[in-house]
Amino acid sequence: MRNYEDSYRHKGLRKKLVDSLRRKGITDESVLEAMQAVPRHFFMDTALESFAYEDRAFPIGEGQTISQPYTVAYQTQLLQVKPHDKILEIGTGSGYQACILAEMGAHVYTIERQRKLFERLKTFPFLSRYPTIHFFYGDGYEGLPTFAPFDKIIVTAAAPYIPEKLMDQLKIGGMMVIPIGGREGQRMYRITKVDDQKFEQEMFDNFSFVPMVSGKK
Numbered sequence: 001m002r003n004y005e006d007s008y009r010h011k012g013l014r015k016k017l018v019d020s021l022r023r024k025g026i027t028d029e030s031v032l033e034a035m036q037a038v039p040r041h042f043f044m045d046t047a048l049e050s051f052a053y054e055d056r057a058f059p060i061g062e063g064q065t066i067s068q069p070y071t072v073a074y075q076t077q078l079l080q081v082k083p084h085d086k087i088l089e090i091g092t093g094s095g096y097q098a099c100i101l102a103e104m105g106a107h108v109y110t111i112e113r114q115r116k117l118f119e120r121l122k123t124f125p126f127l128s129r130y131p132t133i134h135f136f137y138g139d140g141y142e143g144l145p146t147f148a149p150f151d152k153i154i155v156t157a158a159a160p161y162i163p164e165k166l167m168d169q170l171k172i173g174g175m176m177v178i179p180i181g182g183r184e185g186q187r188m189y190r191i192t193k194v195d196d197q198k199f200e201q202e203m204f205d206n207f208s209f210v211p212m213v214s215g216k217k
Helices: 008-023 029-037 046-051 069-079 096-103 115-121 125-129 164-168
Strands: 058-061 064-066 086-090 107-112 133-137 150-155 170-182 185-193 199-207
Touching: 008 029, 008 069, 029 069, 029 096, 058 115, 069 096, 069 150, 069 170, 069 185, 069 199, 086 096, 096 107, 096 125, 096 133, 107 115, 115 133, 164 170
Parallel strands: 086 107, 086 150, 107 133, 150 170
Antiparallel strands: 058 064, 170 185, 185 199
């Protein structure tokens, strides 16, 4: 069985990473504190553990990645997370982003469409630290209407368009952060639901995510 150890060395490397994120423009201290608290190396294959605190994305299997720390911090900062926010995450992946949100005090409902990744999360002991994370196997385009509405929605894969069903699941005044675009790259959007008919869109920087795919696998 894997030994999950968070040593002084790991904590030191994490502090260096957080300092670099601050230099790159992440200003929300609650985001930076959460990233300091959550051991990223726990979410990666042991063969990649020594690279865990580099600001890079890494493969986690099934054609998916654990996002670059800067990307995680950027999206989380745009989401303006507040304690007790009810947040829907599309694309659980390794579970790292969900843990960052839970560390910030959010109640997280997260969907993964890759069966193998979803099953792996069930045997990951670190997740027991966050009883406010609820895991679901399903199609991200459908969201979780049973548990709606949500204060915030975060999409961690590249969507070709803004999914209408997700917009329907936002509270009035709620916001969604989502990368929109094709395989050549995406633009980060923040969409605020003003009322049932009106949405405000803000555009931010360019990123590169794996594609958001419909259905379950």
